[in-house]
Amino acid sequence: MSTTVGFVGLGAMGFPMAVNLVRRQFRVRGFDMRREACEALAAEGGTAATSAADAAKGAEVLVLMVVNAAQAESVLFDAGACEAMAEGGRIVLMATCPPSVVAALAKRVAATGRVLIDAPVSGGVVGATKATLTIMVGTPTAVLETVKPVLDALGDKVFHVGQEPGQGAAVKTVNQLLCGVHIAAAAEGLVLAEKAGVDPALALKILQGSAAGSWMLNDRGPRMLEDEPRVTSAVDIFVKDLGIVLDAGRAGKVATPLAALAHQMFLSASAQGLGTQDDSQVIEAYRSLAGLMGE
Amino acid sequence: MSTTVGFVGLGAMGFPMAVNLVRRQFRVRGFDMRREACEALAAEGGTAATSAADAAKGAEVLVLMVVNAAQAESVLFDAGACEAMAEGGRIVLMATCPPSVVAALAKRVAATGRVLIDAPVSGGVVGATKATLTIMVGTPTAVLETVKPVLDALGDKVFHVGQEPGQGAAVKTVNQLLCGVHIAAAAEGLVLAEKAGVDPALALKILQGSAAGSWMLNDRGPRMLEDEPRVTSAVDIFVKDLGIVLDAGRAGKVATPLAALAHQMFLSASAQGLGTQDDSQVIEAYRSLAGLMGE
Numbered sequence: 357m358s359t360t361v362g363f364v365g366l367g368a369m370g371f372p373m374a375v376n377l378v379r380r381q382f383r384v385r386g387f388d389m390r391r392e393a394c395e396a397l398a399a400e401g402g403t404a405a406t407s408a409a410d411a412a413k414g415a416e417v418l419v420l421m422v423v424n425a426a427q428a429e430s431v432l433f434d435a436g437a438c439e440a441m442a443e444g445g446r447i448v449l450m451a452t453c454p455p456s457v458v459a460a461l462a463k464r465v466a467a468t469g470r471v472l473i474d475a476p477v478s479g480g481v482v483g484a485t486k487a488t489l490t491i492m493v494g495t496p497t498a499v500l501e502t503v504k505p506v507l508d509a510l511g512d513k514v515f516h517v518g519q520e521p522g523q524g525a526a527v528k529t530v531n532q533l534l535c536g537v538h539i540a541a542a543a544e545g546l547v548l549a550e551k552a553g554v555d556p557a558l559a560l561k562i563l564q565g566s567a568a569g570s571w572m573l574n575d576r577g578p579r580m581l582e583d584e585p586r587v588t589s590a591v592d593i594f595v596k597d598l599g600i601v602l603d604a605g606r607a608g609k610v611a612t613p614l615a616a617l618a619h620q621m622f623l624s625a626s627a628q629g630l631g632t633q634d635d636s637q638v639i640e641a642y643r644s645l646a647g648l649m650g651e
Numbered sequence: 652m653s654t655t656v657g658f659v660g661l662g663a664m665g666f667p668m669a670v671n672l673v674r675r676q677f678r679v680r681g682f683d684m685r686r687e688a689c690e691a692l693a694a695e696g697g698t699a700a701t702s703a704a705d706a707a708k709g710a711e712v713l714v715l716m717v718v719n720a721a722q723a724e725s726v727l728f729d730a731g732a733c734e735a736m737a738e739g740g741r742i743v744l745m746a747t748c749p750p751s752v753v754a755a756l757a758k759r760v761a762a763t764g765r766v767l768i769d770a771p772v773s774g775g776v777v778g779a780t781k782a783t784l785t786i787m788v789g790t791p792t793a794v795l796e797t798v799k800p801v802l803d804a805l806g807d808k809v810f811h812v813g814q815e816p817g818q819g820a821a822v823k824t825v826n827q828l829l830c831g832v833h834i835a836a837a838a839e840g841l842v843l844a845e846k847a848g849v850d851p852a853l854a855l856k857i858l859q860g861s862a863a864g865s866w867m868l869n870d871r872g873p874r875m876l877e878d879e880p881r882v883t884s885a886v887d888i889f890v891k892d893l894g895i896v897l898d899a900g901r902a903g904k905v906a907t908p909l910a911a912l913a914h915q916m917f918l919s920a921s922a923q924g925l926g927t928q929d930d931s932q933v934i935e936a937y938r939s940l941a942g943l944m945g946e
Contacts (some may be wrong), residue, residue, distance in 0.1 A: 433691035441660035455847060478861045491862055515857050517849050526847035527854050530840040537839075537909070541832040545825040548896075551905045552821035554812050559822050562810050566773045566785055568829035600682060601843075610846045611940040613912055614832070616840050617664050621908075645906040 362415035366393035370421035387411035414589035425453035462521035476528035494523030538572035543639035657710035661688035665716035682706035720748035757816035771823035774828030833867035838934035874931035
């Protein structure tokens with residue numbers, strides 16, 4: 357008999373993830389605030405739940421792919437999803453959340469007789485669609501075993517990073533630290549090249565082929581030089597995620613000065629009205645610093 | 652008849668570069684303060700010069716692969732290498748120097764009737780040995796043509812980045828900005844993972860395979876986790892090179908806040924007595940920040 361999986365959060369990543377579970381023969385009960393997302397899942401062979409609690413009801417595993425920790429808490433305790441599950445039910449939290457908040461949520465869930473599994477992802481919409489996500493799991497080994505088939509249906513790089521809830525979130529936090537700093541560094545470098553009168557497209561090409569290269573320089577660099585780049589991930593996502601890095605540093609007493617500075621640059625870009633634009637547009641904050649506004 | 656090339660600075664990169672010129676049938680007159688380096692070049696088919704001026708005498712092209720701008724100036728004007736060349740002689744400056752200093756040196760050389768060509772490199776000892784260096788040239792097109800065969804013997808990625816001396820140095824400066832910030836960011840992230848109780852080797856493996864990846868994370872990351880890593884490039888090299896980035900920013904009125912912060916971290920590592928150790932050891936400055944000293 358196949359496992360029933362509740363799935364809350366059918367957004368750009370959550371929807372293809374839920375579909376991947378359906379394709380692997382899980383019974384999927386999906387819920388999202390947008391009714392059409394639930395219906396689209398039903399069309400793919402899942403079940404459209406009428407609420408988060410309805411998605412959780414009768415599910416052995418509940419996946420949360422919501423926007424942030426506050427939404428996860430609200431789904432579990434305000435909307436009653438935690439209580440709707442049978443005792444011993446497993447809740448897989450895959451959103452990017454502060455490690456200390458994940459640890460606290462896990463305690464609160466444990467007090468009700470259910471189990472929260474810390475399992476954030478990286479890989480974006482492409483990874484979510486192709487089931488090639490990286491999944492960073494912080495939970496006891498015995499607990500991981502019980503949800504491994506679900507995780508294997510969603511990603512091909514499942515890493516067990518620690519026995520404690522919050523340790524998966526810690527690795528995801530480090531991931532976001534590097535991503536955010538690398539985007540800001542690319543912008544800082546390209547503006548320095550611009551101001552020196554060097555063709556930034558040629559500078560970018562040289563840098564991509566040298567020891568200065570990074571995944572983000574390759575991906576975001578070209579969009580930094582476009583007038584109206586398409587949005588793959590917004591400036592405000594890094595305002596949030598680098599904020600999580602700083603919160604994690606504060607909670608664990610670790611100074612993260614580059615992350616703190618990069619956060620200020622994304623915040624400045626957001627202050628310029630670019631919060632919903634592609635995160636490559638943090639370069640506008642650097643252009644302002646260099647007296648190149650509006651170019 | 653083959654071109655005579657003077658070559659000053661037969662160090663870890665300069666020596667294999669001079670040997671590559673010999674193999675391409677240039678007549679190479681090499682000089683270095685270490686007599687044994689000159690003799691080693693003679694053993695490879697070059698000529699051991701007795702001074703920088705002796706290396707320059709009769710050379711159509713003089714390559715400078717010295718440590719910094721001060722050495723280049725000293726070789727050219729104190730040691731008389733510039734005057735030793737015939738009028739119209741071409742001086743190829745390949746050391747990492749501040750763009751404004753390169754521009755000033757070019758003017759001073761031009762006043763003597765010779766030509767200075769701004770052509771810094773990246774690619775390290777491996778690129779120098781295999782003749783696969785990236786060379787960033789700032790000089791008028793007509794001048795570049797006259798030294799192109801020499802540059803092609805040293806690198807396989809010769810980029811003409813601008814008509815002005817100093818523009819090659821500007822791109823090299825941006826290259827060092829990204830390299831230095833990426834090393835510091837890798838250290839900042841790995842210490843955050845350590846403090847969260849996550850195995851840093853596992854965290855590194857996850858990060859290398861994600862959007863958090865960079866050339867420096869791949870190359871320096873593993874050595875950050877070793878107790879006594881071999882030295883590929885020293886902490887003090889980045890104290891110097893990020894210092895050049897900041898000088899370039901000051902001269903061009905461009906704020907480079909991430910570079911300024913990374914510079915402080917390398918300076919702190921140097922203050923801890925690690926200046927001659929591998930630059931990956933900037934991680935010790937982060938461990939100090941996080942209260943993990945001596946681990």
